[in-house]
Amino acid sequence: xxxxxxxxxxxxxxxxxxxxxxxxxxxxxxxxxxxxxxxxxxxxxxxxxxxxxxxxxxxxxxxxxxxxxxxxxxxxxxxxxxxxxxxxxxxxxxxxxxxxxxxxxxxxxxxxxxxxxxxxxxxxxxxxxxxxxxxxxxxxxxxxxxxxxxxxxxxxxxxxxxxxxxxxxxxxxxxxxxxxxxxxxxxxxxxxxxxxxxxxxxxxxxxxxxxxxxxxxxxxxxxxxxxxxxxxxxxxxxxxxxxxxxxxxxxxxxxxxxxxxxxx
Amino acid sequence: xxxxxxxxxxxxxxxxxxxxxxxxxxxxxxxxxxxxxxxxxxxxxxxxxxxxxxxxxxxxxxxxxxxxxxxxxxxxxxxxxxxxxxxxxxxxxxxxxxxxxxxxxxxxxxxxxxxxxxxxxxxxxxxxxxxxxxxxxxxxxxxxxxxxxxxxxxxxxxxxxxxxxxxxxxxxxxxxxxxxxxxxxxxxxxxxxxxxxxxxxxxxxxxxxxxxxxxxxxxxxxxxxxxxxxxxxxxxxxxxxxxxxxxxxxxxxx
Numbered sequence: 001x002x003x004x005x006x007x008x009x010x011x012x013x014x015x016x017x018x019x020x021x022x023x024x025x026x027x028x029x030x031x032x033x034x035x036x037x038x039x040x041x042x043x044x045x046x047x048x049x050x051x052x053x054x055x056x057x058x059x060x061x062x063x064x065x066x067x068x069x070x071x072x073x074x075x076x077x078x079x080x081x082x083x084x085x086x087x088x089x090x091x092x093x094x095x096x097x098x099x100x101x102x103x104x105x106x107x108x109x110x111x112x113x114x115x116x117x118x119x120x121x122x123x124x125x126x127x128x129x130x131x132x133x134x135x136x137x138x139x140x141x142x143x144x145x146x147x148x149x150x151x152x153x154x155x156x157x158x159x160x161x162x163x164x165x166x167x168x169x170x171x172x173x174x175x176x177x178x179x180x181x182x183x184x185x186x187x188x189x190x191x192x193x194x195x196x197x198x199x200x201x202x203x204x205x206x207x208x209x210x211x212x213x214x215x216x217x218x219x220x221x222x223x224x225x226x227x228x229x230x231x232x233x234x235x236x237x238x239x240x241x242x243x244x245x246x247x248x249x250x251x252x253x254x255x256x257x258x259x260x261x262x263x264x
Numbered sequence: 265x266x267x268x269x270x271x272x273x274x275x276x277x278x279x280x281x282x283x284x285x286x287x288x289x290x291x292x293x294x295x296x297x298x299x300x301x302x303x304x305x306x307x308x309x310x311x312x313x314x315x316x317x318x319x320x321x322x323x324x325x326x327x328x329x330x331x332x333x334x335x336x337x338x339x340x341x342x343x344x345x346x347x348x349x350x351x352x353x354x355x356x357x358x359x360x361x362x363x364x365x366x367x368x369x370x371x372x373x374x375x376x377x378x379x380x381x382x383x384x385x386x387x388x389x390x391x392x393x394x395x396x397x398x399x400x401x402x403x404x405x406x407x408x409x410x411x412x413x414x415x416x417x418x419x420x421x422x423x424x425x426x427x428x429x430x431x432x433x434x435x436x437x438x439x440x441x442x443x444x445x446x447x448x449x450x451x452x453x454x455x456x457x458x459x460x461x462x463x464x465x466x467x468x469x470x471x472x473x474x475x476x477x478x479x480x481x482x483x484x485x486x487x488x489x490x491x492x493x494x495x496x497x498x499x500x501x502x503x504x505x506x507x508x509x510x511x512x513x514x515x516x517x518x
Contacts, residue, residue, distance in 0.1 A: 029343075146356060146359075149346075150357070152346060153343075156312075156315075157337065160317070161357050201345060204347060209348070209349065209352055210346060210348065212347070213346075213347065
Protein backbone atom coordinates (compact mmCIF):
# COMPACT_ATOMS: atom_id res chain seq x y z
CA UNK A 1 0.00 0.00 0.00
CA UNK A 2 2.84 2.37 0.79
CA UNK A 3 4.23 1.69 -2.69
CA UNK A 4 1.03 3.10 -4.07
CA UNK A 5 1.46 6.27 -2.07
CA UNK A 6 5.12 6.70 -3.03
CA UNK A 7 4.26 6.24 -6.71
CA UNK A 8 1.44 8.76 -6.45
CA UNK A 9 3.57 11.41 -4.75
CA UNK A 10 6.43 10.86 -7.22
CA UNK A 11 4.07 11.15 -10.16
CA UNK A 12 2.53 14.34 -8.79
CA UNK A 13 5.91 15.94 -8.12
CA UNK A 14 7.30 14.97 -11.52
CA UNK A 15 4.23 16.43 -13.19
CA UNK A 16 4.46 19.68 -11.26
CA UNK A 17 8.15 19.99 -12.13
CA UNK A 18 7.01 20.24 -15.75
CA UNK A 19 3.76 22.19 -15.34
CA UNK A 20 5.21 24.81 -12.95
CA UNK A 21 7.58 26.66 -15.31
CA UNK A 22 5.48 25.83 -18.37
CA UNK A 23 2.42 27.16 -16.55
CA UNK A 24 4.22 30.46 -15.98
CA UNK A 25 4.55 30.79 -19.75
CA UNK A 26 0.90 29.81 -20.25
CA UNK A 27 -0.17 32.54 -17.82
CA UNK A 28 2.12 35.19 -19.36
CA UNK A 29 1.01 34.34 -22.87
CA UNK A 30 -2.67 34.29 -21.86
CA UNK A 31 -2.95 30.72 -23.13
CA UNK A 32 -5.09 29.37 -20.28
CA UNK A 33 -7.99 28.49 -22.53
CA UNK A 34 -5.60 26.96 -24.98
CA UNK A 35 -4.41 24.44 -22.37
CA UNK A 36 -8.02 23.56 -21.66
CA UNK A 37 -8.69 22.92 -25.35
CA UNK A 38 -5.73 20.56 -25.64
CA UNK A 39 -6.76 18.75 -22.47
CA UNK A 40 -10.29 18.20 -23.74
CA UNK A 41 -8.98 16.87 -27.02
CA UNK A 42 -6.94 14.25 -25.19
CA UNK A 43 -10.16 12.37 -24.41
CA UNK A 44 -10.55 11.93 -28.15
CA UNK A 45 -6.96 10.68 -28.16
CA UNK A 46 -7.84 8.01 -25.60
CA UNK A 47 -10.82 6.83 -27.65
CA UNK A 48 -8.80 6.69 -30.86
CA UNK A 49 -6.02 4.80 -29.10
CA UNK A 50 -8.43 2.17 -27.82
CA UNK A 51 -10.31 1.97 -31.11
CA UNK A 52 -7.16 1.47 -33.18
CA UNK A 53 -5.60 -0.74 -30.52
CA UNK A 54 -2.42 1.34 -30.25
CA UNK A 55 -0.71 2.79 -27.20
CA UNK A 56 -3.08 5.24 -25.53
CA UNK A 57 -0.23 7.55 -24.48
CA UNK A 58 1.02 7.75 -28.05
CA UNK A 59 -2.39 8.49 -29.51
CA UNK A 60 -3.14 11.14 -26.86
CA UNK A 61 0.19 12.89 -27.47
CA UNK A 62 -0.36 12.69 -31.22
CA UNK A 63 -3.88 14.18 -31.06
CA UNK A 64 -2.81 16.97 -28.70
CA UNK A 65 0.24 17.83 -30.78
CA UNK A 66 -1.77 17.77 -33.99
CA UNK A 67 -4.39 20.10 -32.56
CA UNK A 68 -1.65 22.37 -31.18
CA UNK A 69 -0.12 22.67 -34.62
CA UNK A 70 -3.32 23.27 -36.61
CA UNK A 71 -4.93 25.79 -34.21
CA UNK A 72 -2.55 28.61 -35.17
CA UNK A 73 -2.94 28.32 -38.95
CA UNK A 74 -6.68 27.67 -38.53
CA UNK A 75 -7.00 30.88 -36.55
CA UNK A 76 -5.17 32.91 -39.20
CA UNK A 77 -7.19 31.31 -41.98
CA UNK A 78 -10.62 31.70 -40.37
CA UNK A 79 -9.91 35.26 -39.26
CA UNK A 80 -12.35 35.03 -36.33
CA UNK A 81 -11.53 35.60 -32.69
CA UNK A 82 -9.27 33.05 -31.06
CA UNK A 83 -11.43 32.46 -27.99
CA UNK A 84 -14.45 31.36 -30.03
CA UNK A 85 -12.26 29.06 -32.10
CA UNK A 86 -10.74 27.56 -28.96
CA UNK A 87 -14.21 27.13 -27.46
CA UNK A 88 -15.38 25.28 -30.54
CA UNK A 89 -12.28 23.08 -30.68
CA UNK A 90 -12.42 22.45 -26.96
CA UNK A 91 -16.05 21.39 -26.71
CA UNK A 92 -16.13 19.79 -30.14
CA UNK A 93 -13.24 17.50 -29.28
CA UNK A 94 -14.63 16.76 -25.82
CA UNK A 95 -17.99 15.79 -27.35
CA UNK A 96 -16.30 13.71 -30.05
CA UNK A 97 -14.25 11.99 -27.37
CA UNK A 98 -17.33 11.18 -25.26
CA UNK A 99 -19.17 9.79 -28.26
CA UNK A 100 -16.16 7.75 -29.35
CA UNK A 101 -15.67 6.37 -25.84
CA UNK A 102 -19.34 5.30 -25.65
CA UNK A 103 -19.00 3.39 -28.91
CA UNK A 104 -16.28 1.08 -27.59
CA UNK A 105 -18.70 -1.71 -26.72
CA UNK A 106 -16.30 -4.58 -26.07
CA UNK A 107 -13.60 -2.69 -24.21
CA UNK A 108 -14.29 -0.96 -20.96
CA UNK A 109 -12.97 2.56 -20.59
CA UNK A 110 -13.16 4.08 -17.14
CA UNK A 111 -14.54 7.48 -18.10
CA UNK A 112 -14.30 8.69 -14.53
CA UNK A 113 -10.56 8.03 -14.44
CA UNK A 114 -10.04 9.89 -17.70
CA UNK A 115 -12.07 12.92 -16.70
CA UNK A 116 -10.80 13.25 -13.14
CA UNK A 117 -7.55 11.27 -13.18
CA UNK A 118 -6.41 8.38 -11.05
CA UNK A 119 -3.10 9.24 -9.45
CA UNK A 120 -3.33 6.24 -7.11
CA UNK A 121 -3.34 3.89 -10.12
CA UNK A 122 -0.03 5.17 -11.49
CA UNK A 123 2.29 2.37 -12.59
CA UNK A 124 6.05 2.20 -12.84
CA UNK A 125 5.72 2.50 -16.58
CA UNK A 126 3.65 5.67 -16.22
CA UNK A 127 6.33 7.11 -13.94
CA UNK A 128 9.03 6.40 -16.50
CA UNK A 129 7.06 8.15 -19.25
CA UNK A 130 6.26 11.09 -17.00
CA UNK A 131 9.89 11.31 -15.91
CA UNK A 132 11.22 11.43 -19.45
CA UNK A 133 8.64 14.01 -20.55
CA UNK A 134 9.49 16.18 -17.53
CA UNK A 135 13.20 15.85 -18.20
CA UNK A 136 12.83 16.73 -21.88
CA UNK A 137 10.51 19.63 -21.19
CA UNK A 138 12.80 21.02 -18.47
CA UNK A 139 15.86 20.87 -20.70
CA UNK A 140 14.08 22.62 -23.57
CA UNK A 141 12.70 25.26 -21.22
CA UNK A 142 16.10 25.90 -19.64
CA UNK A 143 17.82 26.28 -22.99
CA UNK A 144 15.17 28.64 -24.36
CA UNK A 145 14.13 30.35 -21.14
CA UNK A 146 15.33 33.88 -21.86
CA UNK A 147 13.91 33.72 -25.38
CA UNK A 148 10.55 32.49 -24.14
CA UNK A 149 10.33 35.23 -21.51
CA UNK A 150 11.32 37.81 -24.13
CA UNK A 151 8.60 36.48 -26.40
CA UNK A 152 6.02 36.70 -23.61
CA UNK A 153 7.08 40.23 -22.70
CA UNK A 154 7.00 41.71 -26.20
CA UNK A 155 6.79 39.65 -29.38
CA UNK A 156 7.85 42.42 -31.79
CA UNK A 157 10.92 43.35 -29.77
CA UNK A 158 11.95 39.71 -29.48
CA UNK A 159 11.62 39.27 -33.24
CA UNK A 160 13.62 42.40 -34.05
CA UNK A 161 16.36 41.30 -31.68
CA UNK A 162 16.74 38.21 -33.81
CA UNK A 163 14.81 35.60 -31.86
CA UNK A 164 13.02 33.01 -33.93
CA UNK A 165 9.58 33.78 -32.57
CA UNK A 166 7.58 31.47 -34.84
CA UNK A 167 9.75 28.52 -33.84
CA UNK A 168 9.50 29.44 -30.16
CA UNK A 169 5.73 29.60 -30.42
CA UNK A 170 5.59 26.12 -31.92
CA UNK A 171 7.93 24.89 -29.19
CA UNK A 172 5.79 26.22 -26.36
CA UNK A 173 2.60 24.86 -27.93
CA UNK A 174 4.08 21.40 -28.39
CA UNK A 175 5.46 21.37 -24.85
CA UNK A 176 2.03 22.23 -23.49
CA UNK A 177 0.47 19.52 -25.66
CA UNK A 178 2.86 16.81 -24.48
CA UNK A 179 2.71 17.77 -20.81
CA UNK A 180 -1.09 17.94 -20.91
CA UNK A 181 -1.19 14.53 -22.58
CA UNK A 182 0.88 12.80 -19.90
CA UNK A 183 -0.60 14.79 -17.01
CA UNK A 184 -4.12 13.79 -18.00
CA UNK A 185 -3.59 10.41 -16.37
CA UNK A 186 -2.92 12.04 -13.02
CA UNK A 187 -5.46 14.82 -12.53
CA UNK A 188 -7.72 14.09 -15.48
CA UNK A 189 -8.82 15.78 -18.65
CA UNK A 190 -10.99 18.35 -16.89
CA UNK A 191 -8.43 19.53 -14.36
CA UNK A 192 -4.97 19.23 -15.96
CA UNK A 193 -4.87 22.82 -17.19
CA UNK A 194 -5.54 23.94 -13.60
CA UNK A 195 -2.07 22.63 -12.70
CA UNK A 196 -0.61 24.86 -15.38
CA UNK A 197 -2.42 28.03 -14.43
CA UNK A 198 -3.08 28.09 -10.69
CA UNK A 199 0.42 27.47 -9.25
CA UNK A 200 1.99 29.97 -11.66
CA UNK A 201 -0.67 32.59 -10.98
CA UNK A 202 -0.17 32.17 -7.21
CA UNK A 203 3.61 32.32 -7.47
CA UNK A 204 3.55 35.46 -9.60
CA UNK A 205 2.01 37.35 -6.70
CA UNK A 206 5.02 36.59 -4.51
CA UNK A 207 7.67 37.04 -7.17
CA UNK A 208 9.92 39.80 -8.39
CA UNK A 209 11.35 38.04 -11.43
CA UNK A 210 10.20 35.52 -14.06
CA UNK A 211 12.55 32.93 -12.57
CA UNK A 212 10.93 33.29 -9.17
CA UNK A 213 7.54 32.66 -10.75
CA UNK A 214 8.80 29.44 -12.34
CA UNK A 215 10.42 28.10 -9.18
CA UNK A 216 7.57 29.36 -7.01
CA UNK A 217 5.04 27.58 -9.22
CA UNK A 218 6.91 24.32 -8.63
CA UNK A 219 6.85 24.90 -4.86
CA UNK A 220 3.17 25.87 -4.77
CA UNK A 221 2.36 22.89 -7.01
CA UNK A 222 4.39 20.49 -4.87
CA UNK A 223 2.55 21.62 -1.73
CA UNK A 224 -0.77 21.09 -3.53
CA UNK A 225 0.25 17.60 -4.66
CA UNK A 226 1.30 16.53 -1.18
CA UNK A 227 -1.78 18.12 0.39
CA UNK A 228 -4.13 16.63 -2.16
CA UNK A 229 -2.73 13.11 -1.88
CA UNK A 230 -2.73 13.30 1.92
CA UNK A 231 -6.35 14.33 1.83
CA UNK A 232 -7.15 11.49 -0.57
CA UNK A 233 -5.35 9.02 1.69
CA UNK A 234 -6.82 10.00 5.03
CA UNK A 235 -10.11 11.65 4.13
CA UNK A 236 -10.83 9.47 1.11
CA UNK A 237 -11.43 12.47 -1.19
CA UNK A 238 -10.78 12.08 -4.94
CA UNK A 239 -7.04 12.78 -5.44
CA UNK A 240 -7.04 14.85 -8.64
CA UNK A 241 -9.71 17.33 -7.55
CA UNK A 242 -8.12 17.52 -4.07
CA UNK A 243 -4.78 18.59 -5.58
CA UNK A 244 -6.47 21.29 -7.62
CA UNK A 245 -8.49 22.38 -4.58
CA UNK A 246 -5.30 22.77 -2.55
CA UNK A 247 -3.74 24.83 -5.35
CA UNK A 248 -6.82 27.04 -5.41
CA UNK A 249 -6.65 27.55 -1.64
CA UNK A 250 -2.99 28.59 -1.96
CA UNK A 251 -4.00 31.05 -4.68
CA UNK A 252 -6.65 32.53 -2.41
CA UNK A 253 -3.98 32.99 0.26
CA UNK A 254 -1.62 34.55 -2.30
CA UNK A 255 -4.28 36.93 -3.56
CA UNK A 256 -4.29 39.38 -0.64
CA UNK A 257 -0.84 38.61 0.82
CA UNK A 258 1.20 38.87 -2.37
CA UNK A 259 3.53 41.80 -1.77
CA UNK A 260 4.00 42.65 -5.40
CA UNK A 261 0.38 43.08 -6.22
CA UNK A 262 0.72 44.33 -9.72
CA UNK A 263 -1.52 46.83 -11.32
CA UNK A 264 -2.26 48.38 -7.93
CA UNK B 265 26.56 55.44 -49.15
CA UNK B 266 23.86 52.89 -49.74
CA UNK B 267 20.45 52.95 -48.14
CA UNK B 268 19.80 50.81 -45.07
CA UNK B 269 16.21 50.12 -46.04
CA UNK B 270 14.54 50.84 -49.35
CA UNK B 271 10.84 50.46 -50.05
CA UNK B 272 9.81 50.07 -53.70
CA UNK B 273 6.14 50.94 -54.40
CA UNK B 274 4.99 49.19 -51.27
CA UNK B 275 1.27 48.68 -50.68
CA UNK B 276 -0.67 47.05 -47.88
CA UNK B 277 -4.22 45.79 -48.08
CA UNK B 278 -6.11 44.42 -45.07
CA UNK B 279 -9.29 42.66 -46.08
CA UNK B 280 -10.92 44.97 -48.59
CA UNK B 281 -9.35 48.09 -47.21
CA UNK B 282 -6.24 49.63 -48.62
CA UNK B 283 -4.00 50.82 -45.79
CA UNK B 284 -0.93 51.89 -47.73
CA UNK B 285 -0.35 52.35 -51.39
CA UNK B 286 2.64 53.09 -53.59
CA UNK B 287 5.12 53.97 -50.87
CA UNK B 288 8.69 54.61 -51.93
CA UNK B 289 11.17 55.28 -49.19
CA UNK B 290 14.91 55.28 -48.60
CA UNK B 291 16.51 55.36 -45.17
CA UNK B 292 20.09 56.61 -45.34
CA UNK B 293 22.72 56.23 -42.60
CA UNK B 294 23.02 59.21 -40.27
CA UNK B 295 19.78 60.90 -41.27
CA UNK B 296 16.67 61.49 -39.22
CA UNK B 297 13.51 60.78 -41.16
CA UNK B 298 10.25 61.75 -39.56
CA UNK B 299 6.90 60.31 -40.40
CA UNK B 300 3.88 62.51 -39.84
CA UNK B 301 0.24 62.09 -40.71
CA UNK B 302 -3.25 62.03 -39.25
CA UNK B 303 -4.61 59.12 -37.19
CA UNK B 304 -5.30 56.10 -39.36
CA UNK B 305 -2.81 57.25 -41.97
CA UNK B 306 -0.97 53.93 -41.73
CA UNK B 307 2.10 55.22 -39.88
CA UNK B 308 2.45 52.20 -37.60
CA UNK B 309 1.72 49.81 -40.50
CA UNK B 310 4.51 51.44 -42.48
CA UNK B 311 6.87 51.21 -39.53
CA UNK B 312 6.13 47.49 -39.19
CA UNK B 313 6.92 46.93 -42.85
CA UNK B 314 10.21 48.82 -42.51
CA UNK B 315 11.04 46.67 -39.47
CA UNK B 316 10.17 43.48 -41.30
CA UNK B 317 7.46 42.60 -38.77
CA UNK B 318 4.82 42.48 -41.46
CA UNK B 319 5.00 41.81 -45.15
CA UNK B 320 3.62 44.24 -47.71
CA UNK B 321 0.91 42.96 -50.05
CA UNK B 322 2.51 44.78 -52.97
CA UNK B 323 5.94 46.07 -53.77
CA UNK B 324 9.34 45.15 -52.48
CA UNK B 325 11.41 45.87 -49.38
CA UNK B 326 15.17 45.86 -49.63
CA UNK B 327 17.06 45.66 -46.37
CA UNK B 328 20.80 45.79 -45.92
CA UNK B 329 22.18 42.40 -44.93
CA UNK B 330 22.35 41.80 -41.18
CA UNK B 331 20.96 45.24 -40.45
CA UNK B 332 20.90 45.94 -36.73
CA UNK B 333 17.66 47.64 -35.81
CA UNK B 334 16.63 49.19 -32.51
CA UNK B 335 12.89 49.56 -32.12
CA UNK B 336 10.99 51.57 -29.58
CA UNK B 337 7.35 50.49 -29.76
CA UNK B 338 4.48 52.85 -29.13
CA UNK B 339 3.25 50.98 -26.10
CA UNK B 340 4.39 48.27 -23.79
CA UNK B 341 1.46 46.20 -22.53
CA UNK B 342 3.18 43.89 -20.06
CA UNK B 343 1.14 41.07 -18.61
CA UNK B 344 0.62 41.82 -14.92
CA UNK B 345 1.51 38.22 -14.03
CA UNK B 346 4.99 38.73 -15.47
CA UNK B 347 7.10 40.48 -12.84
CA UNK B 348 10.11 42.22 -14.36
CA UNK B 349 12.55 44.72 -12.99
CA UNK B 350 13.94 47.25 -15.45
CA UNK B 351 17.27 45.46 -15.43
CA UNK B 352 15.68 42.06 -16.07
CA UNK B 353 13.59 43.54 -18.87
CA UNK B 354 16.74 44.83 -20.54
CA UNK B 355 18.51 41.51 -20.02
CA UNK B 356 15.85 39.92 -22.23
CA UNK B 357 17.83 41.54 -25.02
CA UNK B 358 21.43 41.46 -23.79
CA UNK B 359 23.11 39.96 -20.74
CA UNK B 360 26.41 41.87 -20.81
CA UNK B 361 26.72 44.11 -17.75
CA UNK B 362 28.79 46.88 -19.32
CA UNK B 363 26.51 47.02 -22.31
CA UNK B 364 23.47 47.33 -20.06
CA UNK B 365 25.09 50.09 -18.04
CA UNK B 366 26.00 51.96 -21.23
CA UNK B 367 22.50 51.74 -22.70
CA UNK B 368 20.82 52.75 -19.45
CA UNK B 369 23.16 55.69 -19.08
CA UNK B 370 22.54 56.84 -22.65
CA UNK B 371 18.78 56.64 -22.15
CA UNK B 372 19.06 58.26 -18.71
CA UNK B 373 17.48 55.24 -17.11
CA UNK B 374 20.36 54.13 -14.84
CA UNK B 375 18.56 55.10 -11.64
CA UNK B 376 15.57 52.94 -12.63
CA UNK B 377 17.49 49.64 -12.84
CA UNK B 378 15.91 47.96 -9.81
CA UNK B 379 12.39 49.38 -10.27
CA UNK B 380 9.50 47.16 -11.30
CA UNK B 381 8.48 47.66 -14.92
CA UNK B 382 4.88 47.79 -13.72
CA UNK B 383 5.40 50.84 -11.54
CA UNK B 384 7.05 53.19 -14.02
CA UNK B 385 5.55 56.43 -15.27
CA UNK B 386 4.97 56.98 -19.00
CA UNK B 387 8.21 58.92 -19.37
CA UNK B 388 10.20 56.30 -17.48
CA UNK B 389 8.82 53.50 -19.66
CA UNK B 390 9.95 55.42 -22.74
CA UNK B 391 13.48 55.75 -21.36
CA UNK B 392 13.65 52.03 -20.63
CA UNK B 393 12.36 51.22 -24.12
CA UNK B 394 14.97 53.53 -25.60
CA UNK B 395 17.66 51.76 -23.58
CA UNK B 396 16.44 48.42 -24.89
CA UNK B 397 16.52 49.73 -28.46
CA UNK B 398 20.12 50.88 -27.95
CA UNK B 399 21.20 47.41 -26.80
CA UNK B 400 21.11 46.14 -30.37
CA UNK B 401 23.87 48.64 -31.40
CA UNK B 402 21.41 49.98 -33.92
CA UNK B 403 22.34 51.09 -37.40
CA UNK B 404 18.70 52.06 -37.69
CA UNK B 405 16.66 53.34 -34.77
CA UNK B 406 12.90 53.20 -35.25
CA UNK B 407 10.78 55.15 -32.79
CA UNK B 408 7.00 54.92 -32.92
CA UNK B 409 5.56 58.00 -31.22
CA UNK B 410 8.28 58.11 -28.59
CA UNK B 411 6.78 61.15 -26.88
CA UNK B 412 3.46 59.52 -26.09
CA UNK B 413 2.57 59.80 -22.41
CA UNK B 414 5.53 62.06 -21.71
CA UNK B 415 5.09 65.56 -20.30
CA UNK B 416 6.20 68.64 -22.24
CA UNK B 417 9.61 69.11 -20.64
CA UNK B 418 10.23 65.38 -20.91
CA UNK B 419 9.35 65.48 -24.59
CA UNK B 420 11.89 68.21 -25.22
CA UNK B 421 14.58 66.23 -23.43
CA UNK B 422 13.62 63.07 -25.32
CA UNK B 423 13.88 64.74 -28.70
CA UNK B 424 17.23 66.29 -27.78
CA UNK B 425 18.42 62.85 -26.74
CA UNK B 426 17.36 61.39 -30.10
CA UNK B 427 19.29 64.04 -32.01
CA UNK B 428 22.32 63.51 -29.79
CA UNK B 429 22.17 59.74 -30.23
CA UNK B 430 22.08 60.10 -33.99
CA UNK B 431 25.28 62.12 -33.83
CA UNK B 432 26.94 59.76 -31.41
CA UNK B 433 26.01 56.45 -33.05
CA UNK B 434 25.77 57.81 -36.57
CA UNK B 435 22.68 55.69 -37.05
CA UNK B 436 19.66 56.37 -39.19
CA UNK B 437 16.53 57.32 -37.30
CA UNK B 438 12.94 56.82 -38.38
CA UNK B 439 10.58 58.51 -36.01
CA UNK B 440 6.80 58.77 -35.97
CA UNK B 441 5.98 62.07 -34.36
CA UNK B 442 3.16 64.47 -33.73
CA UNK B 443 5.47 67.24 -32.64
CA UNK B 444 5.62 69.31 -35.81
CA UNK B 445 7.94 71.93 -34.33
CA UNK B 446 10.61 69.39 -33.60
CA UNK B 447 10.03 67.61 -36.89
CA UNK B 448 10.54 70.81 -38.81
CA UNK B 449 13.49 72.04 -36.77
CA UNK B 450 15.53 68.91 -36.18
CA UNK B 451 14.85 66.26 -38.78
CA UNK B 452 16.49 65.92 -42.16
CA UNK B 453 13.66 64.44 -44.09
CA UNK B 454 9.92 64.56 -43.54
CA UNK B 455 7.39 62.15 -44.94
CA UNK B 456 3.81 63.24 -44.76
CA UNK B 457 1.69 60.11 -44.92
CA UNK B 458 -1.98 59.63 -45.49
CA UNK B 459 -2.18 56.09 -46.84
CA UNK B 460 0.20 57.23 -49.53
CA UNK B 461 3.07 59.70 -49.41
CA UNK B 462 1.35 63.09 -49.71
CA UNK B 463 4.58 64.96 -49.80
CA UNK B 464 8.11 64.43 -48.64
CA UNK B 465 11.47 66.08 -48.53
CA UNK B 466 13.30 68.68 -46.51
CA UNK B 467 11.19 70.09 -43.64
CA UNK B 468 11.02 73.55 -45.22
CA UNK B 469 9.78 72.16 -48.47
CA UNK B 470 7.18 69.99 -46.81
CA UNK B 471 5.87 72.64 -44.47
CA UNK B 472 4.90 74.80 -47.44
CA UNK B 473 3.43 71.98 -49.45
CA UNK B 474 -0.29 72.39 -50.09
CA UNK B 475 -0.89 68.74 -49.15
CA UNK B 476 0.83 69.29 -45.82
CA UNK B 477 -1.08 72.50 -45.18
CA UNK B 478 -4.30 70.76 -45.97
CA UNK B 479 -3.63 68.01 -43.42
CA UNK B 480 -2.11 70.06 -40.64
CA UNK B 481 -3.07 73.66 -41.36
CA UNK B 482 -0.68 76.50 -40.80
CA UNK B 483 1.09 75.91 -37.52
CA UNK B 484 1.61 79.62 -37.04
CA UNK B 485 5.20 79.42 -38.08
CA UNK B 486 5.79 82.69 -39.84
CA UNK B 487 9.45 81.94 -40.37
CA UNK B 488 8.67 79.46 -43.09
CA UNK B 489 8.96 80.83 -46.54
CA UNK B 490 6.00 80.09 -48.80
CA UNK B 491 7.00 77.61 -51.40
CA UNK B 492 5.09 76.50 -54.42
CA UNK B 493 5.12 72.81 -55.08
CA UNK B 494 3.59 71.07 -57.99
CA UNK B 495 1.31 68.58 -56.34
CA UNK B 496 0.28 65.83 -58.66
CA UNK B 497 -3.06 64.80 -57.24
CA UNK B 498 -5.97 65.96 -55.14
CA UNK B 499 -7.71 64.46 -52.13
CA UNK B 500 -11.31 63.90 -51.21
CA UNK B 501 -12.32 64.95 -47.73
CA UNK B 502 -11.60 61.40 -46.58
CA UNK B 503 -8.02 61.68 -47.68
CA UNK B 504 -8.44 59.32 -50.61
CA UNK B 505 -6.43 60.19 -53.63
CA UNK B 506 -8.41 61.39 -56.58
CA UNK B 507 -6.00 60.78 -59.34
CA UNK B 508 -6.25 60.82 -62.99
CA UNK B 509 -3.76 58.44 -64.46
CA UNK B 510 -1.93 60.99 -66.57
CA UNK B 511 -0.64 63.04 -63.65
CA UNK B 512 1.05 60.12 -61.99
CA UNK B 513 3.55 59.39 -64.66
CA UNK B 514 6.18 61.72 -63.28
CA UNK B 515 5.48 60.97 -59.67
CA UNK B 516 8.73 60.58 -57.80
CA UNK B 517 8.05 59.72 -54.24
CA UNK B 518 10.98 58.38 -52.34
